[in-house]
Structures are given as C-alpha cells and as structure tokens.
Amino acid sequence: MTAAQTRMKPKTQRLIMIGAAVAALIVAALLAMPALRQGAAYFYAPADLAAAEITPGQAIRLGGLVEEGSVARLPDGITMTFRVTDRLESVPVRYAGLVPDLFREGQGVIADGRMQPDGVFLADTLLAKHDENYMPPEVAEAVERAEAEAKARSAPAG
CATH class of the missing domain: 2.40.50.140 (Nucleic acid-binding proteins)
Structure with missing residues (x-):
C-alpha cells in the first residue's frame, strides 16, 4: 500500500476532529461542575x-x-x-x-x-x-x- 492509499478522506478527518472536540467539551464540563457547585452561594x-x-x-x-x-x-x-x-x-x-x-x-x-x-x-x-x-x-x-x-x-x- 502506498501513502496515498492509506490517507484518510477529508470528510473522515473532519468527523474525527468534531468528535474529539465534543469529547473535550464534555470532559471540561464534567470537571467544572463540582467546582461551580461548591462555589455557588x-x-x-x-x-x-x-x-x-x-x-x-x-x-x-x-x-x-x-x-x-x-x-x-x-x-x-x-x-x-x-x-x-x-x-x-x-x-x-x-x-x-x-x-x-x-x-x-x-x-x-x-x-x-x-x-x-x-x-x-x-x-x-x-x-x-x-x-x-x-x-x-x-x-x-x-x-x-x-x-x-x-x-x-x-x-x-x-
């Protein structure tokens, strides 16, 4: 297989990037929630x-x-x-x-x-x-x- 054949399609790359961004946002929200709850007065x-x-x-x-x-x-x-x-x-x-x-x-x-x-x-x-x-x-x-x-x-x- 050549390098050109193993390269991902742009559509697949975008989907992977979007999935990674969504996962990062979810992790950030889960980490922030306890801190916000403790600080709420x-x-x-x-x-x-x-x-x-x-x-x-x-x-x-x-x-x-x-x-x-x-x-x-x-x-x-x-x-x-x-x-x-x-x-x-x-x-x-x-x-x-x-x-x-x-x-x-x-x-x-x-x-x-x-x-x-x-x-x-x-x-x-x-x-x-x-x-x-x-x-x-x-x-x-x-x-x-x-x-x-x-x-x-x-x-x-x-």
Whole structure:
C-alpha cells in the first residue's frame, strides 16, 4: 500500500476532529461542575433565613440593610459586628477584614459567608452599595418584599 492509499478522506478527518472536540467539551464540563457547585452561594434576606433550612457551615449570600445603631468593633480592632435587616427580621453578622469605604448604617450590603450554629452569620466578604442612589437589586427586592409582608401583617383583617 502506498501513502496515498492509506490517507484518510477529508470528510473522515473532519468527523474525527468534531468528535474529539465534543469529547473535550464534555470532559471540561464534567470537571467544572463540582467546582461551580461548591462555589455557588444562594441569596437570602433575613426574613428568608427563618423559613429556609440552612445547615451551619453552608455557604450563602446574605443581603439587606445595615441596621442603624448595630455596628460595633471588637477590642481586637479587626473584627466588627453588625446586624443585617430587611425591616422585617434581622441577622447578627461578624466580619473580620477590610471594610468597604461605602459600608455604613442604613445602607445596602451583601455578605458572603456561612451561618454558625449560634445563629451568627460569619461573613468572609462584604459588598457595599456603589453610591447614594444604588442598592443591589437583590437587596432592594428583599426589602420591598419584607415591607409588603409587614404591611400585610399589620393591616386589620376585614
């Protein structure tokens, strides 16, 4: 047999290349799925936490407003505590790290972290709002939902 006779047809070569590319994509997706699943954090407002079945140590994203009068620094000078509220419920938060410049009481905040067995949310990162008029959409929606629920609870039954 000569080299010309053993050469594959272009159509066969294309099919092999397409098959190899599809196989590579499948392998990449299978390798990426566990990493993405571990990094996924679900967003909760304080009122949602009461109804949710959160296991201690589970990664979640807590959002709401920094409750007025709740921010305090611990004696170590690094750790701070505050409460996140949606105006219906509030959750105590502990955070050790650099605080965003725009972090302050009464403003929107999103904290990534884990709920502790004692009911305190241990935040790994804090995200503060960008300017006076901006509130993260998730926080704004959670606050509006909580305010509507609070109004419904206080309305006289008729």
